Amino acid sequence: MTQVPAEYYQLMEQLQAVDFVLVELTLYLDTHPGDQQSIQQFNQFAKERKRLKKLFESQFGPLLQYGNSYSAYPWNWSESPWPWEV
Numbered sequence: 001m002t003q004v005p006a007e008y009y010q011l012m013e014q015l016q017a018v019d020f021v022l023v024e025l026t027l028y029l030d031t032h033p034g035d036q037q038s039i040q041q042f043n044q045f046a047k048e049r050k051r052l053k054k055l056f057e058s059q060f061g062p063l064l065q066y067g068n069s070y071s072a073y074p075w076n077w078s079e080s081p082w083p084w085e086v
Contacts, residue, residue, distance in 0.1 A: 004060070011056045018049045
């Protein structure tokens with residue numbers, strides 16, 4: 001397995017934290033659809049998630065397959081480590 005820099009793990013942890021918040025806000029908003037403050041919070045975290053994903057992928061390659069992430073040239077999906085391997 002390829003050695004990865006500490007920043008890989010830092011960005012991955014930030015992504016996981018934001019994903020956790022988004023899941024929790026989604027569950028909350030399923031039962032409180034009129035909570036405008038929570039919707040704003042959800043949208044802020046969704047924007048942050050997009051930013052972190054772009055930053056991560058620009059440095060370390062795609063996070064998701066099947067059209068959810070772009071590939072560099074040459075095709076770099078086969079390069080490890082994959083996100084679920086760390």
